[in-house]
Amino acid sequence: MMKVGVPRALSYYRYFPLWKTLLEGMGTEVVLSAQTGDSLLENGVRHCVDDICVPVKLFYGHVLDLADRCDVLFVSRLVSVEKAEVDTYTCPKLIGLPDMVKSSIEGIPRMVEFVVDLQEHSIRSSAKRLATALGVPQPRVRSSLAEAELVQAAYDQKLLAGVEPEEAMRQVLGNGNGNGRKDSSAQKPDARRARKPDIKIALVGHEYLIHDYYISHNLPAKLKRFGADVTYMTQVPAEVIESELARYPGISWSYEKELLGAASHFLGRSDIDGVIVVMGFACGPDSIISEIITREVVTEESPPLTTLVLDEHTGEAGVDTRVEAFVDLIRRSRNRS
């Protein structure tokens, strides 16, 4: 059976259930890269341009991890992820991802692209192109895509209910998800005893940062340990984001719109005690959006907001200090009022 390797990075956190079901429906075996760990990140950084953002470096690491374990490498190209009347884009790096991988890593297996360009064509035609690239007969596409879309919808529901991506995938895909090699240096779940949650903190940022627990130093668990209840951006329904965005028009990056809409939603909610915007160093769209959030969205009444910038050099102690200080500040201001 043909082995198709899928890197556990970037769009994985969004689309993997769809891809996995689709690829398996086409009669291939899906191989997932290992969890991020020291050696994987180091490998990625070594093969990547210096001043690119850390999620792309991670992607490189995951590609290299798969290089000798699969026959075909699956790389997504997200051009536009929503159908709208105005132009929408994702980050240029997500658009150019296959070009970068193809031109700069040697010795990788044949690459197939999955192009998501909803402004131009449907997911079905992307799936057909994928089938052609894999040499799979077309009639199989329709039935496997229908199933894949169901699985993806179930996954999206889980995310909406506040389940973390890896756990949600385990639930909708069964144990078949865990076929990636375990990297021995991967982050273990934090077993230290948590204090009883008394504050609620919302996390705003790309899933591929927050939920890559190696690069985020397991931020959600850390917050829980400090006694905070964590709400994810993925728990905000699309229509809420849409209605929030009516106040901040003129953004063309789809994923950044989600960040902005979610931040605006959380900052206006009275049960949220604090918002943390998580971004990757050298992330282009985030550098603009975080500025728009702090300058256009935050008001006098908003709960406290802080920004956490992550890169491959971020030490765990640094994240600890900042998060703890933020949590303390929230508690103190609450006790005072």
Place this chain on the structure above:
Amino acid sequence: MKVSFPHMGNAYIPLSSLLSNLGAEVIVPPRPTRKTIDMGALHAPEFVCLPFKVNLGDNLRALQMGSDTLAMVSGMWACRFGYYGRVQHQILRDVGFEFDSILLGRDGLGTVYNKFRDTVEGSLLRGWAHAIRSFKHKAEAMDALEMAARKVRPFERERGSASSVLADGLDSVHEARTIKATDAALREALGIMDSIETEPPAREPLDIAVVGEIYAVLEPALNFDIERKLGEMGIIVHPVMSVYKWLFRPLKIDPSILVDERLARRIAKPYIAYVLGGEEHQTITGTIRAARHGYDGVIHLYPFTCMPENICRTILPRIESEFDIPVLNLCLDEHASPAGMATRLEAFVDLLRERRRR
């Protein structure tokens, strides 16, 4: 209305002519310096791209000089440039300045058109027609002078003469009030340029193409005037972009620019399959063409964290080996120093000379 806009090479010459012909008083901030960049970097987001910081510094200076309106192009693209105006103007308002914004592209053409209803004397339409005509003349004059200086520079007997004639010529073009005066100033400057004493070079001059992010290529404050520096080292410089092309590309009136754009996309397609919103096609195509024309090397300039150019930076090594042409990647940020730049340029040029000898 006292209007101002950020610098981009010599673009201030046609742009101020456009706005002053529309009856606005134009305030041109001083050419960006280290101080401008520092002022901008102080208020800008930490890892936004460098042009943002320089533009913000320009705007700050203009406001300190008393301008009450800031103009900027704006749009919904994949590249961050489309958001510059929105975020910069918000930052400046937060700093405490009060001013009016003209965001060309975001406001819609009608709004921008009507903005000058009070300042233009007589018919608004005729005012715009005249302003655009003089804008075009000034842009052409600027482009002609830049090209003439580029040609003479490597061969001048006395180092720096072409650049000083260029600076004087641009000044007199800038000061010309009418189209006639613009043409006269251009003719005169070209005449002086022609009379610059030249000498045949001691050795065959190198040809180097300059590609990359448009602002990094065109703004001497950012790239330490690389074009002049290379020219005065006796090298023939071929920049892929020019201020003229940048100004006229979005207007879609010059067919040669449109054809060139389309061709560049086609040549770059095997390497970059989709539009990324920057100059990526010109960078890739420029490098391939440099190899085809038999140039000695390519210099790729880009600001730190620039998204489209970082993708090119990843792909260029492949083109370098496929087409056998050396590429020097230079990443620019507010910490870049002239000495560091000069060292790398000299090393690159030595390498190219050695390569040509063999």
